[in-house]
Amino acid sequence: MDKIEHLKREIAQREAELQDLRKQLAEAEAEKPSVENGRDNTTTSQSDGGGGEGWKWPLEEHEYERYSRQMIVPDFGLQGQLNIKNAKVLLVGAGGLGCPAAAYLAGAGVGTLGLVDGDAVEVSNLHRQVAHSTARVGMMKVDSAVAYLQGLNPTITYRAHATHLTPQNAEEIVSQYDLVLDCTDHPTSRYLISDICVLLSKPLVSASAFQTSGQLIVLNSPPGKGPCYRCVFPKPPPPESVIGCGEGGIVGPVVGVMGVLQALEAMKLLVRGDHRRLKKTRADGTTTEEEEEKDVKQVGMLLFSAMADVPFRTVRMRGKRKGCFACGGGDGSALTLTELKTSLDYVQFCGVNTPVKLLRPEERISVAEYERIAREKRAHVLLDVREKEHFELCSIPGSVNVPISRFTARREGAELEDLIPGGVAVLPPDAPIYVVCRVGNDSQIAARKLKDWGLDRDGERFIGDVFGGLRAWKDGVDPSLPFI
Numbered sequence: 108m109d110k111i112e113h114l115k116r117e118i119a120q121r122e123a124e125l126q127d128l129r130k131q132l133a134e135a136e137a138e139k140p141s142v143e144n145g146r147d148n149t150t151t152s153q154s155d156g157g158g159g160e161g162w163k164w165p166l167e168e169h170e171y172e173r174y175s176r177q178m179i180v181p182d183f184g185l186q187g188q189l190n191i192k193n194a195k196v197l198l199v200g201a202g203g204l205g206c207p208a209a210a211y212l213a214g215a216g217v218g219t220l221g222l223v224d225g226d227a228v229e230v231s232n233l234h235r236q237v238a239h240s241t242a243r244v245g246m247m248k249v250d251s252a253v254a255y256l257q258g259l260n261p262t263i264t265y266r267a268h269a270t271h272l273t274p275q276n277a278e279e280i281v282s283q284y285d286l287v288l289d290c291t292d293h294p295t296s297r298y299l300i301s302d303i304c305v306l307l308s309k310p311l312v313s314a315s316a317f318q319t320s321g322q323l324i325v326l327n328s329p330p331g332k333g334p335c336y337r338c339v340f341p342k343p344p345p346p347e348s349v350i351g352c353g354e355g356g357i358v359g360p361v362v363g364v365m366g367v368l369q370a371l372e373a374m375k376l377l378v379r380g381d382h383r384r385l386k387k388t389r390a391d392g393t394t395t396e397e398e399e400e401k402d403v404k405q406v407g408m409l410l411f412s413a414m415a416d417v418p419f420r421t422v423r424m425r426g427k428r429k430g431c432f433a434c435g436g437g438d439g440s441a442l443t444l445t446e447l448k449t450s451l452d453y454v455q456f457c458g459v460n461t462p463v464k465l466l467r468p469e470e471r472i473s474v475a476e477y478e479r480i481a482r483e484k485r486a487h488v489l490l491d492v493r494e495k496e497h498f499e500l501c502s503i504p505g506s507v508n509v510p511i512s513r514f515t516a517r518r519e520g521a522e523l524e525d526l527i528p529g530g531v532a533v534l535p536p537d538a539p540i541y542v543v544c545r546v547g548n549d550s551q552i553a554a555r556k557l558k559d560w561g562l563d564r565d566g567e568r569f570i571g572d573v574f575g576g577l578r579a580w581k582d583g584v585d586p587s588l589p590f591i
C-alpha cells in the first residue's frame with residue numbers, strides 16, 4: 108500500500124512539473140511576437156520553424172507534412188488549411204464531447220484552441236473522456252486535455268480557462284475566439300453560451316448526448332442570420348426531466364460520435380469561411396478582411412439514436428423565431444450585453460429541481476429504523492423502485508425491484524397483481540410496505556401511488572419510504588455499496 112501511495116505521489120508531482128513546464132513554454136511562445144503574429148497575418152513564412160531563408164510557400168514546411176492528407180481532399184485545399192490555421196476556436200466543456208472534438212480540431216491545425224471547464228478529472232469520466240488519463244485524475248480537465256493535445260499537436264496555441272463559463276466572464280472569454288463549440292451537459296450553460304454567441308456574433312456548434320442518443324445543430328450561422336438556441340428551444344425543459352450522465356448514464360462511443368461530428372461541423376464552417384468577419388490569407392500571402400454576404404442555409408438538427416434501426420436522422424428546423432428573446436428573431440428588440448451580465452439568472456430560468464414532498468414525516472422511516480426492522484426479521488416488504496440496471500449493480504438484501512416507470516405507466520384500474528412480483532395477494536395483509544430509491548424522491552411518488560390505489564387498506568397497513576434512499580443507506584448503514 109505504501110508503494111502505491113508513494114507512486115501516486117510521484118506521478119502527481121511529475122505531472123505538476125510537466126504542467127509547469129508547459130505553462131512556461133506557452134508563456135514564452137506568447138511573448139515571442141513572430142509566432143503569434145505569424146498565426147494572424149502573412150509573416151508565417153518568416154517565422155521560425157518554417158523553411159528558413161528563402162522559403163516561398165504560404166505554410167511552413169512541417170505543416171505540409173502534418174496536414175497534407177486533409178489538404179488534398181476536394182473542397183478543403185490550401186485555402187481551407189489557411190482558414191483553419193487562422194481560426195481561434197473555443198470549446199466550452201472538456202468532457203465527453205469536448206475531448207474528441209478538441210483532439211480532431213487540434214489534429215487539423217486550428218491556430219488557437221481554447222478550452223473552458225471548471226471541473227477536475229474523475230475516474231468515472233475516463234470511459235468516454237478520451238483526452239484524460241488515470242494518472243491525471245484530480246487534475247483540472249482543461250490542464251489534462253491540454254497535456255494530451257500538446258502531445259498530439261505541439262505546433263498550435265492552446266488556452267486553458269480553468270473556470271465555469273458565467274454571465275460575468277463569458278464576454279471576456281468568448282470574445283477571444285471566432286467560433287464556439289458547446290460541449291456542456293446542462294440547459295443553463297446552453298442558454299448562456301447561445302446568448303453570448305448571439306451578442307458577440309460567433310457561430311455556435313451545439314451538441315448533446317445522453318445514454319444512447321445525441322443531437323447536433325449549428326446555430327447563429329452565419330452570425331445574425333441563423334437561428335439561435337432560444338429560437339429552437341424558447342423554453343427550457345422541466346427541471347425534473349433533466350437527468351445528468353451521472354444518474355442516467357452515457358455510452359462512451361455515443362458521446363464520442365457527437366463530439367467528432369461537432370469537430371467536423373466546425374471544420375466545415377472554417378474551411379468555407381462561414382464567419383461574418385473572416386480573415387483570409389490568400390495563397391499569394393496577402394490578407395483580406397471581408398464581410399461576406401452569406402446565405403442562410405436550411406438548418407437541420409441531426410438526431411443520433413444508437414439503438415434504432417436508422418441511427419441517423421435530420422429534422423429540418425425553421426429559421427429564426429419571431430420575437431426571440433435573445434436574437435430578436437430578425438426584428439424587434441434583442442438581448443443586450445449589460446442585461447446578460449446584470450439581470451439574467453440562468454439557473455432560475457431553467458428552474459431548480461425542488462425536492463419531492465409527497466409524504467408526511469410520519470410516513471417516512473430512517474435507514475437506521477429500516478436496518479432494525481430487517482435485523483429483527485419483522486414481516487415486511489421492501490420495494491426498490493430504481494431502474495433494473497441500477498438495481499443489478501447493488502441493492503439492500505431482501506429488497507424487491509419494481510422500477511418507478513412501472514408505477515407511472517400503470518393505467519388506473521389495471522390489475523395490481525402484476526405490479527409486485529408474486530402479486531400483492533401473497534403479502535400478509537398487514538405487512539408494511541417500505542419503498543426505497545436512489546435519494547428519496549421516486550420512493551415518495553411510488554408510496555403515494557400505492558396508497559392512492561388502496562394498498563394501505565384504509566390505514567391498516569403502513570406504507571412509507573426510506574428517507575434519503577440508497578445514498579443514506581450507504582452513508583449510515585453499509586458503506587460497501589459500490590455504486591449509488
Ligand SMILES: [Zn+2]
Nearest residue numbers: 335338431434
Ligand atoms: Zn433567437
